Amino acid sequence: MAEFLKYQVSDIYLHSKVGYIDFKGYDAPIYRNGRKVSSRYVKGQGGVHKIGGFLEHGGRQTLTEKQKKFFRANKWGAAANKGYIQRVARPVVYPAFNSMQGNIIGIIRDKYSKALVRHATRINPSKRAV
Numbered sequence: 001m002a003e004f005l006k007y008q009v010s011d012i013y014l015h016s017k018v019g020y021i022d023f024k025g026y027d028a029p030i031y032r033n034g035r036k037v038s039s040r041y042v043k044g045q046g047g048v049h050k051i052g053g054f055l056e057h058g059g060r061q062t063l064t065e066k067q068k069k070f071f072r073a074n075k076w077g078a079a080a081n082k083g084y085i086q087r088v089a090r091p092v093v094y095p096a097f098n099s100m101q102g103n104i105i106g107i108i109r110d111k112y113s114k115a116l117v118r119h120a121t122r123i124n125p126s127k128r129a130v
Helices: 046-056 066-071 077-082 093-123
Strands: 005-012 015-019 026-032 034-040 059-062 085-088
Touching: 046 059, 046 093, 066 077, 077 085
Parallel strands: none
Antiparallel strands: 005 015, 026 034, 059 085
16 A cells, blocks of 8 residues: 555645645656755656545446456456455545644644755855744
């Protein structure tokens, strides 16, 4: 499940995404000491939202012909004949994130405030932050 969890921070739109997200390829900025120094291309990934939805919420998933053949070959003929499997909901990500949301907001504010203080002291070194 951890391989499907993604996060994306946008400095253009000033928002962050966490969870099972599909995204196109993009150039991720690389920062050193609060300044953008370069960027790196991050390959996009599709289908993650759909897979993550089945992991979190469960639901009925219809089988393709290739999947039916695979199930029959592995002695799961009953599922292959039905043509679908029923996924059990295993909510882990969203309840964990919701329970820690207050802590996460504090961590983000702390990191941003430290970065702003460092930036402010570089711009105006005569007025040091306390």
